[in-house]
Amino acid sequence: MSGAEGDAGDAEGAGDAEGAAVRTRGLTKRFRSGQVGVDGVDLLVPRGAVYGFLGPNGSGKTTTIRMLLGLVSPTAGSVELLGTAMPGGGAEVLPRVGALVEGPAFHPYLSGEANLRRLDAADPTSAPGSRTRRIGAALERVGLTAAAGKRYRQYSLGMKQRLGLAAALLRPRDLLLLDEPTNGLDPQGTREVRALVREVADAGATVLVSSHLLSEIEQVCSHVGIMSRGTLLAQGPREEIADEGTTEVRVMTRPDQRAHAVRVLSGLGLDGARADGEVVAAPLGSVAVEKVAQAVVGDGIDLLGLEVRRPTLEDVFVRLTGEGFDVAR
Ligand SMILES: Nc1ncnc2c1ncn2[C@@H]1O[C@H](COP(=O)(O)OP(=O)(O)OP(=O)(O)O)[C@@H](O)[C@H]1O
Secondary structure, rough: OOOOOOOOHHHHHHHOHHHHHEEEEEEEEOOOOOOOEEEEOOOOEEOOOEEEEOOOOOOHHHHHHHHHOOOOOOOEEEEEEEEEEEEEOOOHHHHEEEEEEOOOOOOOOOEEEHHHHHHHOOOOOOHHHHHHHHHHHHHHOOOOOOOOEEEEEHHHHHHHHHHHHHHOOOOOOOOOEEEEOOOOOOOHHHHHHHHEHHHHHHHHEEEEEEEHHHHHHHOOEEEEEEEEEOOEEEEEHHHHHHOOOOOOOEOOOOOHHHHHHHHHHHHHHOOOOOOEEEEEEEEEEOOOHHHHHHHHOOOOOOOOOOEEEEOHHHHHHHHHHOOOHHHHH
């Protein structure tokens, strides 16, 4: 795992920093109120990554994404998108960047389709001749074809999110920055967003996608960054981050045999063996799981089940912060 504390050596290991799609150094935002929303964040999103930008509500994800896009000016620190310094290089690089951020400028009385038409027409680099086809394709990709003619103000939150995504996808992008794209979507919509993220990544784009719901996004990410209270606690390839957690063995026995099972596991050198609800659990360490099974059965305990539980990102998050992650809406 790359420590987020500006450990350049580790951070380079997460990808070629020169070829990073997003690179920030010491990115900081102090609001007028004096509150520090983002504090010294060194983001490194390698090209081609799907980077899950994870953290509970209020941890600083939106403010960071807004600073990446030049919508909020940092108090300190620097931003590079696709190798170009922001905000100075915005005119050059932003056409290659699609963004979904809260409150996009959609007109409430125009239909979804008419809104996209306006946005597309405002883009000096988009060809008018292919506009209708481009808009139709974007609406189709986000599943809004049927609601294309409905006024924006009549859209549900999920439909608004989809239209925001369609706007981000109006043209081919090298980088997509999506702030909470699954907000307001039902499970089916959430699955569709994941599929869409996979699709644009497969086509070669880099995607940074924020979420306060780990479970919604974790499976689609190649990399993750974990935010808490304005700081980036960890970032790197997802597998490496998850490996920082502890693999546990969980033994199911009859209730009257649990204390006995705890003793057997402790006898194998598994420190921290304990009865945990219906099971007896312990960090597995370097002990092979079959040894655990043999020892339990060998000592006359009825082994009703055995599970090896690999650490999830949520376990890692809880260990790093001492706090729970939002797991439900
Ligand atoms: N304009 C502002 N003025 C003062 N404080 C702000 C402002 N914008 C955000 N904050 C504060 O900065 C912190 C980070 O907010 P931010 O919206 O970046 O978090 P987030 O991780 O995106 O959360 P969420 O998932 O709820 O959007 C919060 O404590 C928030 O209240």
